[in-house]
Amino acid sequence: MHDLVLRRDEAGVATLTLNRPDKLNALTPQVLGRLHEHVDAIATDPSVACVVLTGAGRSFCAGHDLEAISDGDHDAQAEGRAVDAVERLPQPVIGAIRGHCLTGGLELALACDLLVATESSRFADTHATWGLVPVWGMSVRLPERVGVQTAKRLMFTAGRVSGTEAHALGLVDQVTVDDALDETVAALTTEIVANSADALRIIKALLRDSTEMPRRRALDAERTLPYGLPADMADRLGRSPAPRG
Template identity: 60%
Template sequence: MSSELVTRTVEDGVATLTLNRPEKLNALTAASFEELRAHLDALATADVRCVILTGAGRSFCAGHDLESLAAGDAMESRHAEARTITMLEEFPAPVIGKIRGHCFTGGLELALACDILVAGDTAQFGDTHSQWGLAPVWGMSVRLPERVGMARAKELSFTARRISGVEAADIRLVNHCVSDVGLDEFVARLAAQIAANSAGANRIYKSLYASTRELDRAQALRAETDLPYGLPDDALERLTRR
């Protein structure tokens, strides 16, 4: 078994980052975040058109490792974990979260930074901060309502209720719920579709979608027409090869 807490592979323009503590259901530690951040830094300058984030074994991520948390395990800054999740959210290429098994609390916060989420039908999602007497510090209170709406986000957080992959799709927490057996194939096909398109166009789309959070609708419409992020470098080549 690899001693790496996060592993990385790259094939045909698709990078796969795998949380790699299957014996602990991929629970997160400070070292896990340090490795994730290092991988994101390395990929930022690579020819990567899509990233898949997943977990080894039977779970995506059961959340923050509570034993290490109680023992005072932390990165050099109390904001470092949150910044790493923001790095994932702001990664220039589209990011797909492939979810099987547990996706709880800190694991859910990590998943919410992905652009697209695909769950297996036996996946389980939950925000369990209140169950353990904890408060979110990695972005849950912002990203969860963005996905499911404020009322549903409040219910999930106040109750710490677990929901299935099927229900997660019903409330639009995830984009797709597919059979566990077909999860790998579905995500591989989705990543290939993304990788086949213009990396520059997708980078610009990510920037435009992100900017709408800070602008009202009229400002966002005006901003898009001004081409604030330019045009993709491969536009002419793609247009002329039709």
């Protein structure tokens, strides 16, 4: 069997590609298990400063494989942990979206830090269409992105929105013409990787902490430097021009 999730590393960027293009990269327990393995390996890999998650072929992900659900071949807890693992990667994670990004695929995309989509991509939560309910985080992460009222509309209607519309809603961070996705994502990763990898990890951890504790506590915690200082701080400051005036 071909690898269900491909990993490619280049210049500090690890690209993970869902690899079931004939099925529009629909998610099965096996796909999510393989994704989780890659994510766990990347989490402790100091050579990786940024991660890109994308799909092979013409779609990011058409959602949970409905045949697997019908056959009872699914484990909501294990599958949810795989999605959580993407969110908890210490490195910044960019979702590169073309084509379909539906339901379970949208839940996976929402675990990324930044989303870049093509204008013609299609986003939707179709749980209600199939008599299903979210178990991988949609009811938490979608309102965090777009607000409760917009999340209700998207989830209640199961309506599809384009990449352009998704950008206007705040669901995606950047939208590109269809043939410029790879170029746009590469430019973004270049900007990110130019920064201190240690600083990026610490900043991401602080941002995560701030959502998981009361505001006053988060402010106080930040000032204690809970994750220390970046190992390359002194080196980078030594190369910086002296402040003026």
